[in-house]
Amino acid sequence: MPEVRENVLLAEYATLKIGGSAKYFFSADDNEDIIRAIKAAKKFGLPFFILGGGSNILFSDDGFDGLVIKIQSSKSKIQNNIIWAEAGMMLSELVKLAEEEGLSGLEWAAGIYGTVGGAIRGNAGAFDGQILDVVKTVEYFDAQKEKIEQRSNKECCFDYRSSIFKKNKNFIIFSCELELKKGNREEIKRKIDGYKSYREERHPLNYPSAGSVFKNPKPTERIIRDYPEIVKDGVVPAGFLIEQAGLKGRIVGGAQISEKHCNFIVNLGNAAAKDILELIKIVKENVKNKFGINLEEEIFIFSDI
Numbered sequence: 001m002p003e004v005r006e007n008v009l010l011a012e013y014a015t016l017k018i019g020g021s022a023k024y025f026f027s028a029d030d031n032e033d034i035i036r037a038i039k040a041a042k043k044f045g046l047p048f049f050i051l052g053g054g055s056n057i058l059f060s061d062d063g064f065d066g067l068v069i070k071i072q073s074s075k076s077k078i079q080n081n082i083i084w085a086e087a088g089m090m091l092s093e094l095v096k097l098a099e100e101e102g103l104s105g106l107e108w109a110a111g112i113y114g115t116v117g118g119a120i121r122g123n124a125g126a127f128d129g130q131i132l133d134v135v136k137t138v139e140y141f142d143a144q145k146e147k148i149e150q151r152s153n154k155e156c157c158f159d160y161r162s163s164i165f166k167k168n169k170n171f172i173i174f175s176c177e178l179e180l181k182k183g184n185r186e187e188i189k190r191k192i193d194g195y196k197s198y199r200e201e202r203h204p205l206n207y208p209s210a211g212s213v214f215k216n217p218k219p220t221e222r223i224i225r226d227y228p229e230i231v232k233d234g235v236v237p238a239g240f241l242i243e244q245a246g247l248k249g250r251i252v253g254g255a256q257i258s259e260k261h262c263n264f265i266v267n268l269g270n271a272a273a274k275d276i277l278e279l280i281k282i283v284k285e286n287v288k289n290k291f292g293i294n295l296e297e298e299i300f301i302f303s304d305i
Contacts (some may be wrong), residue, residue: 003027004067010059013051014068015113017208018273019059019302022049022068022163023045028073031086031141032120032173038143038172041067046274049302050172053090053117057300060146061273064297065300071117073174078103080182087117087173091124094178099192102162104183111199113211117173117213120188122166122298123158126234127195132158136177161298162216213280214238214263214295223291238287238295239263245286252278277301 004026009208010019024046028034034050041048047066071088078084078101085094089111094116098106108129109119119125119131120138135153142149144194157164201203216235219227223236230240242248242262250258250270258264265279284295 003091008068009231010063010068013054013068014057014059014210015208016058016210016266016271016276017056017267018061018276020061020063021136022064022066024026024067025070025072026067027045031073034071034073034128034172034174035141037067037069038097038141039146041069042143050117052088053119054120054303055114056118056298057302058273059302060275066156073202078124081182083178084100084175085116085178086175087115089116091116091119097159098180099185099188102183102185102188104178104188104242105129105180106178107188107195109177110192110195112159116176120156120173120176121163122161123163127163127198127267128144130158130226132156134178136179138165139174140175141174142167143172148174162264202261204264204266207256207258207262207268209258209266212263213236214242214283215264215298217241217293217295220292223293229300235295237263241287241291241293241295242283250279250282253283254277255272273302286288 004024005054006024007021008025009021011017026037028037036147038048049064049068051068051070056195074089076083076085076089076097080250081103091112091114095106109128112124118288124131137148138156139150165173166229216238218234219231219236224231230236247257248262250257253270256266256268257279258266263274287293287295
């Protein structure tokens with residue numbers, strides 16, 4: 001494919017601003033481009049990786065010896081209370097579209113950086129809301145069968161920060177139908193503004209990060225006994241555990257556990273992936289020792305593929 005670029009620095013496409021070079025890089029403007037790129041990668045025996053907005057991911061310092069396919073498809077349309085959106089649409093644009101149409105159900109996503117496809121893949125959520133609450137259907141490409149298929153909400157096997165699309169790397173999300181509810185535009189805007197303000201006040205938005213590093217775990221009996229006030233919806237905030245473990249502000253190389261929100265690891269300007277990985281290791285060991293809880297990463301570590 002003539003549009004393929006070589007030796008593209010992945011740090012430029014990651015919100016953490018970390019990552020080596022991809023051997024090949026292709027921007028896919030529509031579903032046909034995605035299918036064409038996947039088939040080409042398979043033909044030449046190249047590993048491939050689907051890239052959305054670049055949040056919630058830690059690229060390797062060594063880069064990727066394969067083809068990165070950047071999803072650019074971002075069309076959308078509305079019929080009554082149903083929004084159809086392509087995977088590459090930014091969540092911020094989706095929230096804005098819903099607000100303009102007076103549709104409620106996506107307010108919780110205000111201020112989250114990422115794409116619709118990424119949100120579905122990881123069942124993104126916040127403020128007691130999550131994408132599974134509004135997904136009606138998902139259209140995707142099965143790279144193994146080389147066939148376009150569709151799943152209902154139930155068939156997506158949504159779980160906490162997970163879905164069948166996260167568990168099966170051959171399932172490439174193309175688009176979705178989201179079923180929202182008619183609401184009051186002023187009330188919807190008020191909620192959106194409130195959630196944005198909350199993030200601005202409590203999240204370290206002045207430094208590059210990948211968002212929340214760890215999933216919020218289930219509390220132990222000790223946590224429930226000693227800190228009942230912080231247990232909500234059956235989980236305890238990972239940031240609370242990290243801070244209680246004395247790790248607030250810990251620095252390794254150019255990376256730091258945020259002083260503003262301990263479930264964020266920020267790039268102070270010259271961080272490498274190895275710095276982030278070392279901090280992740282320190283956090284998991286210290287939280288395990290202090291609370292007996294095994295933290296699980298929410299971010300995708302590129303070396304895992």
